Amino acid sequence: MADSSIPVEDYQSSPTWRSKDQAQPVVYPSEDDLKSVLAKISTLPPLVSPVEVERLRYQLSNVAQGKAFILQAGDCAELFDYCTPKQIEAKLKLSLLMSLIIIWGARIPVVRIGRIAGQYAKPRSKPTETVTRRDEQGNEYKEEILSYRGDNINAFPPDSKQRTPDPERLLQAYFHSTATLNHIRSSLSSGLADLHAPRQWSFQHVKSSALQQEFESVVDSLTDALDFMRTIGADGGVKEPSVAGQGSVLNSVDYFISHEGLSLEYEEALTRLSHLPYQRSSRRILKGGDRVEQARYALSAHTLWLGDRTRQLDGAHMDYFSSIRNPIGIKVGPSMKPQELVDILDVLNPDVELPSSSEDWEEEEEEEGWEGYEGEYDHGVTKSPSPSQSPSSSTSRSRSSRRRMGKVKGRVMIIIRMGASKISTNLPPLLRAVKESAHSSSVIFLCDPMHGNTVISPSDPSGQLKTRAFGDIISELVSSLEIHSQEGTRLGGVHLELTGDEDVTECYGGSMRLGPEELERNYQSHCDPRLNFEQSLDVAFLLSHYLRKQRLESRRKKSGSKSKGGVAKEMEGDRGRGRERSETVTQANMDGENVVGTEDDGQRLEGVRDEMDRKKKEAMLMGSGDELLAQLICGIRSRR
Numbered sequence: 001m002a003d004s005s006i007p008v009e010d011y012q013s014s015p016t017w018r019s020k021d022q023a024q025p026v027v028y029p030s031e032d033d034l035k036s037v038l039a040k041i042s043t044l045p046p047l048v049s050p051v052e053v054e055r056l057r058y059q060l061s062n063v064a065q066g067k068a069f070i071l072q073a074g075d076c077a078e079l080f081d082y083c084t085p086k087q088i089e090a091k092l093k094l095s096l097l098m099s100l101i102i103i104w105g106a107r108i109p110v111v112r113i114g115r116i117a118g119q120y121a122k123p124r125s126k127p128t129e130t131v132t133r134r135d136e137q138g139n140e141y142k143e144e145i146l147s148y149r150g151d152n153i154n155a156f157p158p159d160s161k162q163r164t165p166d167p168e169r170l171l172q173a174y175f176h177s178t179a180t181l182n183h184i185r186s187s188l189s190s191g192l193a194d195l196h197a198p199r200q201w202s203f204q205h206v207k208s209s210a211l212q213q214e215f216e217s218v219v220d221s222l223t224d225a226l227d228f229m230r231t232i233g234a235d236g237g238v239k240e241p242s243v244a245g246q247g248s249v250l251n252s253v254d255y256f257i258s259h260e261g262l263s264l265e266y267e268e269a270l271t272r273l274s275h276l277p278y279q280r281s282s283r284r285i286l287k288g289g290d291r292v293e294q295a296r297y298a299l300s301a302h303t304l305w306l307g308d309r310t311r312q313l314d315g316a317h318m319d320y321f322s323s324i325r326n327p328i329g330i331k332v333g334p335s336m337k338p339q340e341l342v343d344i345l346d347v348l349n350p351d352v353e354l355p356s357s358s359e360d361w362e363e364e365e366e367e368e369g370w371e372g373y374e375g376e377y378d379h380g381v382t383k384s385p386s387p388s389q390s391p392s393s394s395t396s397r398s399r400s401s402r403r404r405m406g407k408v409k410g411r412v413m414i415i416i417r418m419g420a421s422k423i424s425t426n427l428p429p430l431l432r433a434v435k436e437s438a439h440s441s442s443v444i445f446l447c448d449p450m451h452g453n454t455v456i457s458p459s460d461p462s463g464q465l466k467t468r469a470f471g472d473i474i475s476e477l478v479s480s481l482e483i484h485s486q487e488g489t490r491l492g493g494v495h496l497e498l499t500g501d502e503d504v505t506e507c508y509g510g511s512m513r514l515g516p517e518e519l520e521r522n523y524q525s526h527c528d529p530r531l532n533f534e535q536s537l538d539v540a541f542l543l544s545h546y547l548r549k550q551r552l553e554s555r556r557k558k559s560g561s562k563s564k565g566g567v568a569k570e571m572e573g574d575r576g577r578g579r580e581r582s583e584t585v586t587q588a589n590m591d592g593e594n595v596v597g598t599e600d601d602g603q604r605l606e607g608v609r610d611e612m613d614r615k616k617k618e619a620m621l622m623g624s625g626d627e628l629l630a631q632l633i634c635g636i637r638s639r640r
Helices: 008-013 031-043 050-064 085-106 168-189 209-231 264-269 316-323 338-348 361-368 393-398 423-435 470-487 516-521 533-559 564-575 581-590 599-622 626-634
Strands: 069-074 110-115 128-134 140-146 256-260 271-275 294-298 303-306 328-332 370-376 402-408 412-416 444-447 454-456 466-469 491-497
Touching (some): 050 110, 050 491, 069 444, 085 533, 303 316, 303 412, 316 338, 328 338, 338 412, 470 533
Parallel strands (some): 069 491, 110 256, 412 444, 444 491
16 A cells, blocks of 8 residues: 555655556556656646546545445447447436436436546456467467457457557547547537436337336336426526536536556556645535645546456555545455455555544534544644634644544445355355444445356357346346345445447347347447446336335335335335236335235245245346346236
């Protein structure tokens, strides 16, 4: 980790991560060429601003407190060729549609973070790969070449020359990221985020009539609500967002960018020392680290994440990540041990001094996103409070040798990527370890149901076509939701690989019932398979359904005035579908709420839960997930 005793100005001029082992290193033919490119990048304008980073920090503190939900989504590996208006807008529109569906069920804001405008590098399990060639006589021979590491390192065609790392590609990555982000910003400011878009949605791709009816009814409800707000004038003009992210949510939204912080040389070139920005509504500085006037911001993106292969405690990546003020993600796979996770959290989110105003500590803790306690100051040094934070003389004397210490809420996002077959075994011990640590209220848990479920297509005789079964994806997602509920923790968001293109065929299954034999029809990914437009909306509706169920159950517990049957009837009434009573009973039981409350209902509920577990296991084996999706959302047991 970065040495906290080193002044931030000294670290900026001589980063200590350079002296440590770097995982996934790239060896360039010319070190001088690399230095020249990095020197050029370091003089170029940053992609994002410290104020935008602070806005995300504020919103993530709300996520850590259960007041918002994260949707982090985008390509597995961006290509320079994806930097077109059509491609950018397709991903942006899909993210907005998904977030609107989730908001409808959860009734809390969604923090939108794209895997975009910089996700050009990919870690590889092996530095080289073997390809088959033919000589002039037609004889086959094997050649070992460097693995494709992403468009910012080398080219995709399996040619030894094109696979040679080229530092000029780092400069190309900067300009493609800048162009992509510029188009995102201009699109949002031009009305792309207008939430009246549901009128244009179509669900003709959905094969299950029950699911189609479910999706359309949600859209009808959304449209009615938006029409009502427009009628009363509640969807008026765009307001300039503040540092806290406030503004008109009907016409403009915040959209943040992220990528894996793999190439430390590139990240360092875009890491700038900056004064901490002030809130416009307050003279106080937005705190989140050591009590200093300057901080290191990684300005290639609003947030970066550490991969499963680069999170070594004594490694260069951990040192760099601990030195920046940005929010940080950590990918956590089956190899992560509970104590190792806590140790990583200790490095990335250590105890820091909290705001010390004597007037309203509680208000500052809530407003600034702090989770703290009073404790001894680590280094035994008493700092003089700044004029804007000076307590009364008596308070100053009583606290002169003590400081209020704590964690920054939302500083770290733990991105769980276990796989459908391993999550029930591996996730609970990790949740318990974090829950019993000092980080229990400051971290955010995300579910990545993609990376642990990559398999070879069952219809590919060559054994080389990678895919993901939609049944595995939603099985891991549902299991994650259930495990968090059982362990008393909270799922704060999802991390998905997807594309806004409707015709892409890389993952099989979903409401469109895409079969494995159809994957080669339009398989485009150069790395891992992504959800297409239709499959992505399936996930959004599933999340909306579950979060809505949790919200209504929480309301029932808080009020204590409604019977279980009342909540179940409310859920059915809101859908407005006029189903038969038998289906209503099934749905109510699926949501864990008995309509009548008799002993027979309790036994029936247990039977339904057993049936759901069986269906999830079947989905993992069959892959499609269509029947499981229909059952989870609609409470039906057979396709229609």
